[in-house]
Amino acid sequence: MEDFTHFHEECERGARLNKLSDFFSSTAAGRAGVPIRRPSLDFRLLERNLETERFAALHATRQGPFDQHYLSSIPYRYEEEIRLGMAILRYSSACQPPITLYSLGTAEGTMARTISELADGQVLSLSCSPTIENQENFYAWGVPKHAQFFLGPFNHISPESLSQTPGLQDFASGFDIIFEDTTFQMYSPNRQQQIAFVQRNLRAKGLMIFLEKFRSLDAEEYQRRELQKDHGFKARYFSDAEIKHKKRNVLESMNLNEVTLDEMRAALREVFPYAYIIWNSGNFYSIAASTSLRNLNLFVSCLGSAAIPSEYTYGEVPTPFLPLP
Structure with a gap:
């Protein structure tokens, strides 16, 4: 069994729990980072039907301050969150329900909670965050039947802690889907151990989905996409001064922990034989991986x-990421 002692120490020293903790706390409390207007969906880009409209309406109701900041910061992340949530619901229907979902580091857990509420027992979800304001926002709408929240960083959730923590025993046998939402890049660039640590919570033939901002060896291209994001999208929701302030006080620290797509591929290859890139927005990419090509293809089809x-x-997208074409 791999010893993760040094990995835990690395996480505890990470920017997310130290230098950036005030940013996450103040944003989640609505004291800072509040967009000029609430993020809005472009329904022209979505498959519009009654199920999607129900999902989007409940998602909008459950959003807390951090989610509103987040969805206003990454171009068309809001639309992708609806698409991803709907895909997980479809996937759960095609599997042997109930299935389990672990959404790690996703602020107030809006997407996971929305999925669980609409699935009505067919998707049991766990969200986590070390920011207490995110926990308060999660429970602002009451205690949901099928969604739970863990107050703490992702490195505090292991097979051992799931089996020993009151209320989390439903997840002791692992998760069918694990979604890492721009979390690893807030701690370190150590994707190899981050993936290895979290993957222990994944059931055999389960899916891991990663959303991250990736570093590029082409600095000019990376910067061009950043300018597109800031001036073509974020300017709808934040002033120029706010965009520059975040870049100086948050993104410069985060950028140190980004990896390249090739580095991510090398880390994933040690655990998973199959992976697809399923979404791209500028420097952000989503990757879905599994040991089961059947389950992965089923999810991508959803x-x-x-x-x-x-x-x-x-x-x-989708495009094969592993194995190499």
């Missing part, structure tokens, strides 16, 4: 088309 204008994408 996604439908990416809900994002073509000018923000830099490659066809």
